[in-house]
Structures are given as structure tokens and as C-alpha cells.
Amino acid sequence: MRQALLKGLFYTVLVAGAVTFLYPFFWMVLGTFKPEAEIASLRLWPSEFTLHSYRAVFSKIPVGRAFFNSMLVSSLITASVLVLSSMAGYALSRLTFKGRDIVFGLLLFTMMLPFQITLIPMYVLMVKFQWVNTYQALIVPGMVSAFGILIFRQSFKSIPGDLIDSARLDGCSDFEILFRIIWPLSKPALITVGIITFVNTWNDVLWPIIVIREQSMMTMPQMVALFAVGGQAEAQVGNILAAATLLAVPIIIAYLIFQKYFIESMATSGLKG
Amino acid sequence: MASVQINNLRKEYPNGVVALHDVSLTVEDGEFYVLVGPSGCGKSTLLRMIAGLEEITSGDILIDGVRINDVPPKDRDVAMVFQNYALYPHMTVFGNMSFALKHRKIPKDEIRQRVEAAAEILELGEYLDRKPRALSGGQRQRVAVGRAMVRDPNVFLFDEPLSNLDAKLRLQMRVEISRLHKKLKTTMIYVTHDQIEAMTMGTRIVVLKSGIVQQVDTPHNLYKNPANQFVAGFIGSPAMNFFEGALDDEQTFVSPGLKCKLPESIALLFGDLPGRRGVVGVRPEHIYDPAEAGNKDVASEIGVTIDVVEPVGADAYIYFYIGDSYCCMRVGADTEHRPGDPIQVCFDAGEIKLFHPDTGDAVTSA
Numbered sequence: 001m002r003q004a005l006l007k008g009l010f011y012t013v014l015v016a017g018a019v020t021f022l023y024p025f026f027w028m029v030l031g032t033f034k035p036e037a038e039i040a041s042l043r044l045w046p047s048e049f050t051l052h053s054y055r056a057v058f059s060k061i062p063v064g065r066a067f068f069n070s071m072l073v074s075s076l077i078t079a080s081v082l083v084l085s086s087m088a089g090y091a092l093s094r095l096t097f098k099g100r101d102i103v104f105g106l107l108l109f110t111m112m113l114p115f116q117i118t119l120i121p122m123y124v125l126m127v128k129f130q131w132v133n134t135y136q137a138l139i140v141p142g143m144v145s146a147f148g149i150l151i152f153r154q155s156f157k158s159i160p161g162d163l164i165d166s167a168r169l170d171g172c173s174d175f176e177i178l179f180r181i182i183w184p185l186s187k188p189a190l191i192t193v194g195i196i197t198f199v200n201t202w203n204d205v206l207w208p209i210i211v212i213r214e215q216s217m218m219t220m221p222q223m224v225a226l227f228a229v230g231g232q233a234e235a236q237v238g239n240i241l242a243a244a245t246l247l248a249v250p251i252i253i254a255y256l257i258f259q260k261y262f263i264e265s266m267a268t269s270g271l272k273g
Numbered sequence: 274m275a276s277v278q279i280n281n282l283r284k285e286y287p288n289g290v291v292a293l294h295d296v297s298l299t300v301e302d303g304e305f306y307v308l309v310g311p312s313g314c315g316k317s318t319l320l321r322m323i324a325g326l327e328e329i330t331s332g333d334i335l336i337d338g339v340r341i342n343d344v345p346p347k348d349r350d351v352a353m354v355f356q357n358y359a360l361y362p363h364m365t366v367f368g369n370m371s372f373a374l375k376h377r378k379i380p381k382d383e384i385r386q387r388v389e390a391a392a393e394i395l396e397l398g399e400y401l402d403r404k405p406r407a408l409s410g411g412q413r414q415r416v417a418v419g420r421a422m423v424r425d426p427n428v429f430l431f432d433e434p435l436s437n438l439d440a441k442l443r444l445q446m447r448v449e450i451s452r453l454h455k456k457l458k459t460t461m462i463y464v465t466h467d468q469i470e471a472m473t474m475g476t477r478i479v480v481l482k483s484g485i486v487q488q489v490d491t492p493h494n495l496y497k498n499p500a501n502q503f504v505a506g507f508i509g510s511p512a513m514n515f516f517e518g519a520l521d522d523e524q525t526f527v528s529p530g531l532k533c534k535l536p537e538s539i540a541l542l543f544g545d546l547p548g549r550r551g552v553v554g555v556r557p558e559h560i561y562d563p564a565e566a567g568n569k570d571v572a573s574e575i576g577v578t579i580d581v582v583e584p585v586g587a588d589a590y591i592y593f594y595i596g597d598s599y600c601c602m603r604v605g606a607d608t609e610h611r612p613g614d615p616i617q618v619c620f621d622a623g624e625i626k627l628f629h630p631d632t633g634d635a636v637t638s639a
Contacts, residue, residue: 162359165326170373171347184363 032242039237053238054246060232060239063246065216066223071250073138073219074201080143081197082190088144089152090178094164104153107146119210126211137211138219142201148193155189156182191261199251220247275337275350275427275460276302277323282332284318284484292318293484295332300428300462300477305454307475308464311507315484316464320430323462324353336427352421353430357437358413360405360420366392367401370420384423391419394453411442418453431463435470447473468508472496480504502633505554505626511590513554514600517630520549528553530596534573536622542636543627551636552628557590559621560602571619579614593618 023044031039032053034046057063091097092104122141131137159182167181183190208222218226224243226232277300284293292315300306308316321327323334325346333340341349352373360369367388374384392398395415405413414434421429431450435443451474454461465471471478472492480487480495480503488500499505505513518528520543526535535553543549563574577593577600589608590601593616602618610616627636 160357160359162355162357163361165321165324165346166353166355166359167361168326169324169346169351169353171376181361 028241029245032238032245034238036236036238039241053236053242056236056239057227057242057246061223061227061243062215063220063223063243066218066220067246069135069138069217070202070220073135074198076139077142077201078194078198080139081145081148082194084144085148085193086152086156086178086183086186086190088149089156090174090182092149093153093156094177095174107149111146111150115206119206122207123210132211133214133217135217138208138217141207142197145193145197148197151189151193152186155186159185188261191258195254195258198254202247202251276300277306277428277460277462278333278335278338279319279323280333280335282319282322282334283330284315284322284327285330291484293322296481296484296486298479298486298489300460303458303460305451305461305463305474305476307471307478308462308481309466309468309471309475309478309507310481310487312466313483314481316466316481317432318484319481320353320432320462320464323349323428324351324430325349350427351430352424352426352428353432354414354417354421354434356433358405358417360413360416362405365402365404366397366408366416366419369405369416370401370423373420373424387423387425388419391422394422394456395419395449410438411446414438414442414446415449418450422453422457427460429459429461431461431465433465434463435465435467443470450474469510472508478508480507482507498635498637499626500635502552502554502628502635505628505635509556511557511601511603513556513626514560514595514598515628516553516555516595516598517550518553519543519551526551526553528596528598530594530598531575532573533575533620535625536572539622539625539627542638546629546636547631550630552630552633554626554628555620556624557601557603559624560600560618561621562604563617563619565604569621569623572622572625574617574619576615576617579610579612579616581612582608582610591616 026044027042030044030046033049033051035048035050035052038047088107092100092107126132126137126141129136131140163181163185164177167177172180202219203221204219205221205225208219209225212218212222215223224247227243228240277298279296279298279300282293282296283291285291296315296319298306308319310316318327322329325341325344329342333342335341336349336351361372364372370388370391371384374387379387388401389398392401395418397412397415397419400408400412400416405416408416414437417434434450435446438446447470450461450463454474463470463474472495475492477489478492478495479489482503488495488504490498490500495504495508499508499513502515506515516526516528516531518526518531520535520540521527524534524537524540526533526540533553539553543551561569561571563571575595577595579591579593580599581592583590583592584606587606588603589606591604591608591610592599592601594600604610628634629636
């Protein structure tokens, strides 16, 4: 009896937590289908479904182009982080060379630096490279990540050394060991780093706002932010919610596909979510 | 097939730890060579240096007369079987066995032929499409052996391949690997800490301790004529019994709790030892109940009290103290002796060994 009560209490707290997090999200999504006058109410379900907010967003800003830009930038950065950070993670976990631990310490140190500190020097660099308003400015600075290196290093350390020695005897180079032996065994780490990198890049507003001025080069969050605060939304909450929902869709899809690996990796890497 | 020559091989780690001290060995073509020793003696390090997985501090390794110190592992034509199998978990048994061959761009037909031939020998035919996780420990180890076999290497290297198996499987795999060696006639270098494996499989055995070679010999010679006290104690199960003492008159050896008349041939050997001190060694099977010694030439009788009787199937081991030395004797399984029983024991005079009290070296001639 006491156990049943405790279990009931446990699930009540869990449900309350889930509702707290999910309610605003559902409110936003369903709000995009409500007539403007109805959005302010706390009622979740619209009295009538309308696509008016979406039509307004698509007519006012080049959503397609921004979506393409975001997809291109996020995909390239994610692919690059997976390749380059895993290579660095492999070197730091599996190769022995002088100064290895110092390099690793420096990498950890860079993780402690807030982005705002490097923002101005990075912008100056972009200006000097004449990369302002180009894809390079959006992609190159994010091509390798210290966070990715850390996750890969820890993950690769858990792979038995004999497996790597065996691959070496079978004729594999370090590149082949990494991509043919270690990668297939490190799916959770790859997916975790992939999702986190993709989400962070996709959601990033600050850096694109600094380096991109031309509308045709803008990313989705940048476009949505400017749409929301720049007057184009005409103070229509429905329009802002529709733009925000469009922004969230790819992330939700990616999470739903990979959540199993994501949770597995969070659990095994001891990483806080 | 190939011979392996190791000349003055030394391995020193950056932290100053020396794993191998000037090791020199010659493994003949087609030999089953066993490296045995306690944990940390450097046997696996030596094997990994032959494979090219460990850097050489100084010295040379030659395969078929060719110095391979700087040859990458893949070009040494050696195949290694690891303790924990080291099978690629994401590949099938066929994938694992064919991986090295695919890497060498060997034609597909030949790869299939080689893998199937090895699988047949190792009775793995029906498992070729399975992933390693769907196999038992013994099957996984057979896949690991098969993976080495298909490469048709000059030298097989085994790094404690049976340590992870249960006793029954270990025995079975021991026989299978020995059979494989007879069939392939390839040079095999086998590392183990298990002296039974070493004795039953090796054509020659190297005993290592703290990175120093103690003795290289056939299993029989190693057992019968150990070069020093370490080898005598390491080879043989249960271990040899040792008594440190001195010869007090012409033939009487005195050690705490023991006064024993030694045969003249052994007593004479004390002449060169400092203070006529020495360590006498007797194997458990060379200690008898005087009533059962028959017409064997035995040293004097000693009265002891049985501490433990340990039946092990065909035999039983009786443990007792002689002075401070905890001793073991082997008797028949039908022994009626019980713990606490006082018994008389005697040593087989012809099987007593003598070791130097300071260096531990065997003393064999005056």
C-alpha cells in the first residue's frame, strides 16, 4: 500500500514535470493554427484551424532560402566536427606523443572561455579574411569543437587496445583504424556530438547576426529573430509563433530519430544533459 | 614459415621502468615456442615487440635473418591472437576473418576459399554469418585463431589466448592449438602465465622473470633440470619444496625442523658453496611414505604432522610443515591419511636438487 502510494506520488511529480516543459511547446505549435484573436487565451485547442500565420511568414520573409542556408551551414559544420574532432579525439586517446596532455588541457581551457570573449577577435579575423557575408564565415569557425574532442576522447578510451592493435596488424593505418574500426563502435558518441553540434549551430543567432548582413545569406534563427523584433511580424503573435515553430521542426525530427542513441550516450559518457 | 632471432633486446619505458633486459633468443623454423613467467615479467611486451606494436629501446629482431625493427606491423607477416579475442564486434565472423585479406586486395574468390578452409578446420562453417556477440567464448577464440590462420603468416603470435576461457574449454583449445601447429608446421610463439599450458604445448619454453631470461629449454629438461630456484619453483604444480640450511658433517643436511642424510653425490656439491650452505629442493612426487617407497634410494625419514589433505582426482596432495617450510607431497587418491595424523616421510635421493643459497642458481657439479 505504501509502495503504491510512493509510486503514485513519483508518477505525479514526473507528469507535472513533463507538463511544465511540454505545455508551452504545444501552446506555441497549436497557437500557430489559431486565429490571432484566440492566441492570448490559455486554451490549448484552436476553435478553428487556420494556416494564416504560416502564409504571412512565407509571404514576408524568404523562409526557403533561410532554411537552405541553415541546413547547409549546420550540416557542413556537423560533418566537419564529426570528422575533425574524432580525429583529434583519437590522437589524444590512442596515440602517444610529447605534450599530448598539455594539448588536451589547452582544449579543455578553451571550453571555459565564453563565446563573447572571442567574438570580437573572430569578427576582426573574418573582416581580414574578407569573409563577411559569406558561407565561410558561418562554417569555418565551427568546424572543430573542443566539446566534440572531449566526448570522442573519452569514448575512444573505452575501446579495447587489443582491437586497435589487431587492426594495425591487419594492415590498417590510423585513419582506417579510426573510420573503419572505431567509428562503427562509437555510434552513440557520434550521434550525441552530431545532434548537439547540429542543434547548437542551427539555433545560433549571435554569430550570424555579426557576420551576415545580406538577407540571402541569413540563417533561419537569424531571419526569425529579425522577423520577430524587426517589425515584419507586424506585432502578430501568430506570425512569430509560426516562424518559431518552423525553426524548431528540423531539431525535433532529428531528436525523435536519434533519441535512443542520444540518451544512451548521455548515460555512458556521464555527461549532464 | 620462418625463424625468429632476438638479439640483446631491451625495453625501457619513459618512466625508467625496464621491462626487458638484453634478451637474446632464437626461435627455430616451425617451432612452438612458449614464453612463460609470472605477471609483469615482460613476456607480453616481448611478443608485442615482435609484432611491432611496441617500440624497441635497443637490440634487434630478425625474422628469417631480416632485421625488422623498423618494419611496420602489417609488413612483418606475423599474425597475433589476443587474450580478449580482439574481434571486430561490428563485423560477422566472415568479415573478421577476411578483413586483413580484403585489405591486401586479395581476389574475392581466394578470400572466400581461404576463410572457408580455415572455418572448416576450426569447425566454424555454420557461424560465418554471425556477429561475435552471438558466439561462445570458445567459438570466439577459434575465430581469432582462424583470422590469424587465413593470413598464412610466417609467424603466429599468441598472447595468453586461453586465459578468458573456463577450465574445460581451455583444455579443449589447448589440444586444438597443438593440433593446429602439427598441421600447419608454422612457427608459433605463445605467451602464457600458466605453466601447464607451457609444458603441454611448447617444443621449447623460455622462463622469464623481471625481464630477464631464466632458462630456455624443452619442457622435460626444464622440469628435470631447472637452471635456478625460480624456474624450479615456477615449473611444476604443486611447486617444488625448498629447504634452506647447511651440511653439518659429511652428509647430513640441517635446516630448521629438518635433519636429513643426503646421498653422497649431493653432499659433495656443498663443497663449493659458501659456509657449506645451500637450498635443497624436492618435488612433491619425490617425497614418499617410507612404507611405500619400495626399493627407491631414499634419504632419512622425517616425522611430520599432516595439515591438509587435498584430493584432486587421480592423486591427492598432503600438506605439512617441516620447520618453517610448508611442504607438499603427492600420494595416491586412495590415501587414508587425515589432517592431524603424524606420518613419516622421506625424499627420493636421486631427485634432490641443490641451489646456491645467495644466487639461487642450480648446483649440479662440484
